[in-house]
Amino acid sequence: MSSSSSSPATDDIVTPEAWRALMGSAVGYAMDGFDLLILGFMLAAIGKDLHLVPAQLGSLISFTLDGAVIGGVVFGTLSDHLGRVRVLTWTIVLFAVFTGLCALAQNYEQLVIFRTIAGLGLGGEFGIGMTLAAEAWPASKRARVSSYVGLGWQGGVLVAALVTPLLLPHIGWRGMFAVGILPAAAAFLIRRRLHEPALFERRHSRSEAQSLRLLVADAATAKISLGMVILCSVQNFGYYGVMIWLPNYLNTRFHYGLTQTSAWVVVTILGMGAGIWMFGMLADRIGRRPSFLGYMLGAAVMVVVYAQLTTAGALLIGGAVMGFFINGMLGGYGALMSELYPTAARATAQNVLFNIGRFVGGFGPVVVGTIAGKHGFPAAVSLLAVLYVIDMVALWALIPERRGAALT
Numbered sequence: 001m002s003s004s005s006s007s008p009a010t011d012d013i014v015t016p017e018a019w020r021a022l023m024g025s026a027v028g029y030a031m032d033g034f035d036l037l038i039l040g041f042m043l044a045a046i047g048k049d050l051h052l053v054p055a056q057l058g059s060l061i062s063f064t065l066d067g068a069v070i071g072g073v074v075f076g077t078l079s080d081h082l083g084r085v086r087v088l089t090w091t092i093v094l095f096a097v098f099t100g101l102c103a104l105a106q107n108y109e110q111l112v113i114f115r116t117i118a119g120l121g122l123g124g125e126f127g128i129g130m131t132l133a134a135e136a137w138p139a140s141k142r143a144r145v146s147s148y149v150g151l152g153w154q155g156g157v158l159v160a161a162l163v164t165p166l167l168l169p170h171i172g173w174r175g176m177f178a179v180g181i182l183p184a185a186a187a188f189l190i191r192r193r194l195h196e197p198a199l200f201e202r203r204h205s206r207s208e209a210q211s212l213r214l215l216v217a218d219a220a221t222a223k224i225s226l227g228m229v230i231l232c233s234v235q236n237f238g239y240y241g242v243m244i245w246l247p248n249y250l251n252t253r254f255h256y257g258l259t260q261t262s263a264w265v266v267v268t269i270l271g272m273g274a275g276i277w278m279f280g281m282l283a284d285r286i287g288r289r290p291s292f293l294g295y296m297l298g299a300a301v302m303v304v305v306y307a308q309l310t311t312a313g314a315l316l317i318g319g320a321v322m323g324f325f326i327n328g329m330l331g332g333y334g335a336l337m338s339e340l341y342p343t344a345a346r347a348t349a350q351n352v353l354f355n356i357g358r359f360v361g362g363f364g365p366v367v368v369g370t371i372a373g374k375h376g377f378p379a380a381v382s383l384l385a386v387l388y389v390i391d392m393v394a395l396w397a398l399i400p401e402r403r404g405a406a407l408t
Contacts, residue, residue, distance in 0.1 A: 012138050017195060021136040022145055024085075024190040025129030026152030028092060031183035032125045033156030035099065035118070036064070038180060040244050041164040041262075042173040046111070049173065056108055058365055061244060063112050065362035067119020069355040073212075075124030076351025080211040080344060084132040085194045087124065095121030096184035103177035123358075127350025130334030135197035135343070139404045140284065142338065143291075147280025147331030154273040154327070156183060161269060165262045214345035215352065224340050227398025228353045231292075232333065234391040236354075236361025238299065238326050238384050241368040243268075246319075249377045254315070264319060271320030275328020280335075287403045288336050291329075292395050298325035300388035307378035339402040346407075 043057045071091065079087040098118035105111040129149055137145040168176055216222040243265075250256040250264055275295070283291040302322040309318045333354060341349040371380035 029152035030156030033153035068123035071120035071123025072351035072355025091124030134338035143283035144280035146334030150331030232357025233360035241364030268319035271323030272327035275324035
């Protein structure tokens with residue numbers, strides 16, 4: 001291990017290696033966000049070309065997220081034993097190959113297989129990238145760097161929202177899957193220059209064989225893990241429940257075309273990005289728990305408010321504010337879990353717990369779609385407020401405050 005490898009700083013100095021760790025993690029996470037949003041935009045085109053019914057189209061999202069859960073467990077555990085950078089590279093290659101194969105799918109069964117295996121790669125992204133960045137940056141900036149990684153997701157989503165209306169009519173859904181390989185290629189090139197964090201190198205020889213067991217090592221840790229599962233589940237359920245159906249809602253209720261719908265979604269995404277950035281600043285200044293509680297309350301209020309809006313201007317502003325709260329918490333999970341679990345299980349915790357949340361979140365589009373079909377989209381979105389109240393109770397009762405704690 002060279003002396004240039006990153007280490008958990010004891011002061012506020014951010015090393016060049018730490019910046020590279022951030023860049024590699026953020027670009028990889030952008031790959032994740034880009035892929036899932038273009039899939040949402042492409043569902044109609046895929047359905048028309050392959051003659052799929054709505055249930056089959058919705059299942060493409062679910063199978064991707066199911067693959068992410070499995071990938072999160074497998075690659076998170078491997079990362080705690082074999083290294084962050086090495087395993088991250090594997091996840092990128094896996095994602096890139098099977099995303100490319102999606103462009104060649106000739107039927108529903110092939111597309112399901114390719115999406116599920118691509119999901120395995122996506123599942124490794126969040127936890128390992130967050131862990132890599134958290135171990136490389138100073139404790140005083142840990143929430144901020146986790147939020148910066150989270151902004152990578154928003155950047156990928158934003159690019160997807162901007163380029164899909166321009167490219168999809170010309171290159172089709174198969175061409176869009178081919179374009180989806182590009183973020184993976186960028187992440188792969190960046191990560192070739194990364195080193196393993198010194199914290200991982202120092203503690204690797206003492207890592208226990210079963211990092212999954214460390215998530216429930218004792219009653220206190222099991223309680224924390226339960227709390228994190230609830231938080232990650234609500235985060236993903238709310239995000240996917242809103243974002244997958246938002247374009248369809250704007251189109252069917254307000255008759256917005258693809259370009260106009262994209263513009264409204266872009267504003268919502270920008271609101272999310274602002275929320276993520278602000279969350280990192282707040283969490284480093286006032287603590288994790290107060291920041292999460294404030295955002296959860298804001299999310300509960302705004303999903304109800306947004307469901308009542310009817311004018312174009314109100315929908316534009318309301319979407320930005322709603323996005324600020326419902327996804328602003330995203331970056332906070334990386335810092336929170338980094339401080340709650342030891343190095344021997346840190347990536348495992350990040351990947352397993354967040355991807356369990358993704359699995360639950362995969363039901364978000366189904367539940368929201370079912371309720372919206374019977375009672376309307378406003379009623380479906382308003383019910384999400386109940387989940388955010390449950391989120392607040394779980395945080396208050398199960399998750400301790402460990403702002404700035406030294407990583408063990």
